[in-house]
Amino acid sequence: MNLILILLTLVVLTTSGVYVLVQDRHATPNRLFTFFALSMIILTGAAAVRLTSRNLQEIWFVSGMLAPLLAASSWLLIWLILALFIPHRYAQPSVRWSLAAPYIIMTTLLTLDWYGSFGVVWRDVIHSDTGTVVFSRGPIAFPTLMLYIFGGMIVPLTFLTTIAIRYPRMRAPALWLTGGAAISYVAGFLFGSLSLPVLNYVSLLPLHLAFGLVTLRYQVFRPSSVALRTAVEHLPDGIVVLDTQRRVRFANRAAQRLVSLTDAGDMPFEDALARAGFNEQTSPDESDRDLRRFHRDGEVATTLVVSEAAIEGERGSASVLILRDMTTVEQQKAALAASRAALEERTAALECSLKEIQERDALITRLTLPLIPLSDGVLAMPLIGAFDGARCEALIALLLKRIEERSARMVLLDLTGITGFDESLAAALRQAADSARLMGAHIALCGIRPDIAESIVHERMHLNSVRLFATMQEGVAALLGHNR
Template sequence: MELLFSLFTIIILTASIVYVLLQDWQATANRLFTLFTSGSLVLSIAGAVRYTSRNSTEIRLLSGLLISLLAAIFGLFVWLIMIVFMPHRYRQPVVRWAAIAPYVVMAVFLAIDWYGSFGLVGGDVFREEIGRLSFVRGPLFWSALILYIIGCVIVPIVMLVTIAVQHPKMRSLALWLTAGAALTLVTGFVFRELGMVTLTYVSLLPLHVVFGWVVIRYGVFRPSQIALQAAVENLPDGVLILDANRHVRFANRAAQRIMPACAGDGQAFEHVLAESGFHEQTMAEDQERGRRRFARAADGKIILASEVAISDEQGTSSVVLLRDVTRSERQQAELLTSRAALAERTAELERSLAELQQRDALLRRLTLPIIPLSETVLLVPLIGAFDPDRCQTFIDLTLPKIAERNVRTVLVDLTGLTVFDQDLARALRQLSDGARLMGAQVALCGIRPDMAAVMIHTGSTWNGMRSFATLQAGVKALLANTAMVGA
């Protein structure tokens, strides 16, 4: 009977491993379940062999494996609870290893105590009256047993009960596993009290049977279920599922952060919004985009809700996507304010630039005075140094004056120049050509020897341009000539 029950257990565990791996062998949860079930499978086989063997060495080796493996299996069970119900905690290495560390320490300690023959927890002693090894309790046996009950029974059950209480959507799954863990404890105790020691090590079967039921009923280890749950739970946007009566049936962690009131089961969506302090402020732009806007006055939070209706054989439900746009809205407002300030600053700079240009034009005019000597004669004294820009300004100011006053002669005084270079010489030739086309001529006065040398090296022809030694001589000659023409 015991052998048949052990064989049945091995078949069930093997089938569970194959089924879960066929679902998705690459998923972490599936691999962890496989490791947990494989440990139980090895435990069942080793237990059956240990209690049917007559070889003392073989029995001793298997006994040490059994007590250590049992602690490791329940450590994997705690991990399995975390990855199924608390995947965000399982992904935190510190939390994950802190949860399994006591079980690893227990398994290592039991193995060292057993194989080192220290006998702190207990050991096998050969009894001649029965002709086989018998377990003798050590000084730490009851302490180890209490730790075993706490870590391998109470802790997993407390975790599952807590999950069932705090997460109503997972209540059925957690309660099923709680019942399986409790039944495992009861069957192990009953088998040991009845003297069916071999079956003690297959007492994990109820837990695995329950796991098989929830795998089929709830699809825990299906790729789509695991991937969808992980993706939805880790989305930065809130996701709500509403039933036909618009009651919240699911809310991921982001939605619960935005609206803590949606953590309760079965509340109406509008009621959850009001309880969380949100009031609708949907604008025309939002309506065009098929979304609703809600704001909370307490902290200025703004969320956008987009809703999609889904119809199936069970009726019509809705999926609501909540996006917290508080930061983006504030940044957009700050950007608009910055743009307005930038536009105002740009306008001020443009006004300042216009004023500077006006002042610059005034300064150019002041540094290039054009003095009428008569109705047909203009005097243009050049003072200081002339760069290419100032040379162009000189031409631009003089030619319009020639046309405006119908001038016949422009007397350019070079006495005040500090530098005379080829740029200014070229500008004088251009002014002379322009004036000649307008029926006027250009005369020069105050030419120094260095200026004459530059004029010669320009390669231009200066023969057609009158020149005078001094300003007085030029003014006198031109005015006299004007008087003669007038007479």
Template sequence: MSPGGTHRLNRSPAALEARIAELEAQLAALQQQSDVSHEKQHLLEALFEHAVDILFIANFDSTLRYVNGAFKRMLGYGDASIKRPTWSYIVEAEQSNRLKEAIEHVMNNGFWVGRLTYVRADGSTFPGLLSTFLIYDQAGKPLARGGFIRDLTEQEQHERELQTQQAQQAQLQAEIISAQRKALHELASPLIPLAERVLVMPLIGSLDSHRTQQIIATLLEGVSVHQAKTVIIDITGVPVVDTQVAHTLLQATQALKLLGAHVMLTGIRPEVAQTVVGLGVDLSGIQTLGNLQQAIAASLR
């Protein structure tokens, strides 16, 4: 121990060499960390620059701090892009106000996602999906506002094409349903040409107000087209004959008489005759026969 009680530093060659090796190892480690950091930064920059979507970082006064290559390519402003505030790329004052509301929402909630219409340097526009968010420093304080802008032109075109296809499909489906209804109507109320100027309509199933109107319309059209003089209406397949059905038959008879056609009614079962009499419906103006065979024979005579 030296005078004064302090330890003498070990300055032997071996100790110095060990210390130098330790410092060199620390320097190599720091250099490696720096190389890795630079490599990561280079990869991120390459990723951002070649991204299809626009990437940007904006200050809180809406001036831009960073824009990637897609920003310049998509908007067409070149290096001047970064000199313009973010709101200057939005179409119309209404959308500018919406962007301001979006920025306010970001400041309060940390993020915002929505559609805006952007304007390029040549005056053309495109729909864009803006996703913007807060960027924080290491202390957790808001540092800037980042964002992505995706060009929705192709997506909206696809949506329009899909809507057109859906509309066409809906129209085609409506036409198919209409054709099916028409076919069912013709099957439910068939009008059969029996002989020259003789038509037969066998009715099957229940008759409601809509179907009765269709029956009358079919009869009138058929008489007019075929210039028929005799129309045979067979109600054997009608399960229930009530006041509405009876009045329908009367209306049809009166309408056909106006066109010069004679009406024969067949298929009146005993219980149907009782019901008609009980209802007090007067069918005296209609010629009635027991069955369809008798009516056909009469019409042919």
């Protein structure tokens, strides 16, 4: 069981270290994690040798490695937390080495104390009758243990808790690492108190598992250059890297598809474009936005828009170009312009048709509401067909306009040709009579059929001020005689 736990710890540490190192072997956090995992692998391996060996010399040698390795792993853990969550502080050498100094001093003193046989902190191992291996404490063993508890446990937990509080974006991974570290430290203390050395050495497994979780779930370590290159290769836009002489040094798949650069050799990028049949057509507006446009005619026309970013280096200025295929966009823009022109023509045609309809409606209104001058000051208007709200409004407007134009005093409205008499027409006649009276004219009605008379009574229309005639002939004769 002891060997199984140790083996599990070694597998987890090795897998985590290799995975993070493969992500990016040049990144500082990845390297620090690898060193941290390596220190814990050596610590676990030394613990395995100490527990399984029967050679006193081997036991003595590996026992001296345990305490310094714990101090060194705590030092690397502090640096790793800084590099992952507070990189601007890790970049300051004074801060970085100030935090590392106590751990370096402790590692050095513990190593010298053991292998120099001073016995100030720990003394040689003692084999008891039961076969167990124990340390003999020196005079400053307890203060050293307190320093390790403070520097190796409290300080990392304080760092992680502070990060989780002050940096919301990093809160989730910091909390996972805080929980893993807390469980590991509590487990190590309990197993040490219960004299379970094997479990004590594997108690840091929760912390390693927490690192594995935040690595897989939150991607706290930088991806590898292989992964970045793969991502660049699958971008829809072309990516081209030029050297200081503007020669092509890298082109992804999209760039190779747009412009064949495999045979470009040492020619500049612009010459490679010209060889591929592209001509520059950059507009002043695009030039102001640091863009360049290239176009190639042919069976399949191609338009490229190139944006450039300079990279300053010791040997000069290199460049990274982004090539975007605007052919589809240009085609869509042309189709949109054609659709807009067709829409404008259609709109103009509709407006012309609407104007014709309005003129026709006006003509129909004039024809269906004819005003016949009988004499000076006397007009006759036959009403024909059905009258809805619009025709009633047109009737009132036309009637009042003609009264004003001809200074009419009497208007005879013939109801013989209407097809129905409803509330809207009754209201229109009442409004016409009142309005005409205000203008000094009077309204007379003729041609009232029985159904119309019944509707007038039903609508309770008051016709006290309106003269009524049976037929239009009677009304015309009466009005003309009255006018004379």
